[in-house]
Amino acid sequence: MSTPTAVLPEGDWIRGITIRQPWATxxxxxxxxxxxPRPWxxxxxxxxxxxQKLERPALRDPLVATAIRGRELHLGAVIGVARLTDCHLDQGSEQCTSPWAERGAHHLVLADVQELALPVTATGALPAWKPTPDLVAQVLQQLPDFRP
Incomplete structure (x- = not known):
């Protein structure tokens, strides 16, 4: 018995976002x-x-150290997918209560974050880039229940 294949949306529905390590993890x-620094x-x-770059000073941040403990910091690879639901300018500590929220920055709000079991080697770009159909297929192969 074969597993049903997810039907992907037509057109422009996914982007790649390159993030330095350890922030991606x-x-x-x-x-x-x-x-x-800018809105999206x-x-x-x-x-x-x-x-491809690792921000070594960030590794000394206690919040970062706790988040990445026991995890490998892959470089030059897609390591997960997420849904970007909002982008807003910092609204102050009363509105943006996350300890990760940087004051004065634009906040990209992510939902439905899913980690890949195996990183998929890829070349990214800044700020956001269109992934190839082959790259998307390699990523989705690891997420059989993914429904965009």
């Missing part, structure tokens, strides 16, 4: 929001791509 561990108009599904 922190997102898989529950970091929300993702801080950015894109809403929808994103591939979480760990960039």
């Amino acid at each position: 922190c997102i898989l561990a529950g970091k929300n929001p993702k801080n950015r 108009p894109w809403r929808g599904w994103v591939l979480i791509h760990a960039g």
